[in-house]
Amino acid sequence: MKPNTIAWVITGGGAHLRECVSVLEYVKKRFGLKVTLFLTKWGYEVSRIFGVLPRLRSISPGGYYEEFLVGDEGMYYVGRVNVGRYKALIIAPATANTIAKMVYGVADTVATALFAQAGKSSIPTIVLPTDIPNEEGYVVTETPCYVDRAVCSTANCNACQLISQCPAKAIEIVDNLPRINLSKCIGCALCEKICPKVVKCWEKIKLAPRPVDLENINKLTKMKDVIVVKNPWEIAEKIEVVLSRS
Numbered sequence: 001m002k003p004n005t006i007a008w009v010i011t012g013g014g015a016h017l018r019e020c021v022s023v024l025e026y027v028k029k030r031f032g033l034k035v036t037l038f039l040t041k042w043g044y045e046v047s048r049i050f051g052v053l054p055r056l057r058s059i060s061p062g063g064y065y066e067e068f069l070v071g072d073e074g075m076y077y078v079g080r081v082n083v084g085r086y087k088a089l090i091i092a093p094a095t096a097n098t099i100a101k102m103v104y105g106v107a108d109t110v111a112t113a114l115f116a117q118a119g120k121s122s123i124p125t126i127v128l129p130t131d132i133p134n135e136e137g138y139v140v141t142e143t144p145c146y147v148d149r150a151v152c153s154t155a156n157c158n159a160c161q162l163i164s165q166c167p168a169k170a171i172e173i174v175d176n177l178p179r180i181n182l183s184k185c186i187g188c189a190l191c192e193k194i195c196p197k198v199v200k201c202w203e204k205i206k207l208a209p210r211p212v213d214l215e216n217i218n219k220l221t222k223m224k225d226v227i228v229v230k231n232p233w234e235i236a237e238k239i240e241v242v243l244s245r246s
Contacts, residue, residue, distance in 0.1 A: 011040025013130035015141035034065040038175035051187025074110035138206040145201040
């Protein structure tokens with residue numbers, strides 16, 4: 001019996017990212033899936049900053065149809081969509097930039113190229129936009145780890161434990177106070193455990209969606225074989241429906 005295979009694309013948005021990885025882990029086990037992971041360049045960088053790279057590599061450890069592909073590496077595998085090797089394409093989270101390109105037919109990244117070929121091949125595509133508003137009308141996203149320098153300035157520490165204990169050497173002193181260098185951070189959140197009053201990780205923030213992004217999401221919902229979801233766990237429901245039809 002052939003295994004169920006899906007392609008999952010991660011673009012460079014932090015909104016819903018950590019929860020999407022939890023959904024990925026769940027659907028792989030629940031439905032016995034093989035998952036090919038495609039990450040855009042910034043999808044990879046944001047996944048590193050948000051600390052989910054080890055989990056993603058566990059989901060797609062590199063076997064057949066379980067490749068872990070970053071940026072242009074994934075372009076070599078786009079043709080699998082055309083020959084029906086995947087039951088579904090999932091793009092989650094999908095940034096506003098990615099959504100705009102998908103709506104207007106631009107296919108210049110692995111995410112948008114896969115979307116274009118899925119449309120030509122009648123492969124169901126499930127999309128979770130980062131900028132889809134909640135019931136209150138806001139977009140909810142998360143911050144990576146950061147140092148609250150205003151609080152840190154009042155701590156009067158003799159020596160900064162963050163600097164000595166960060167495994168990625170991502171804590172730097174800038175203007176006499178520590179700062180996390182996100183180009184080095186691996187999102188382990190150890191710094192928050194060491195100094196919870198000063199370091200904040202995955203803080204929820206509310207943003208007002210731009211009208212143009214809402215317009216593009218609305219256009220996406222009207223496209224053939226495209227399913228737009230509002231939250232990560234809705235993806236699991238839609239995958240179950242797609243698999244039941246195949």
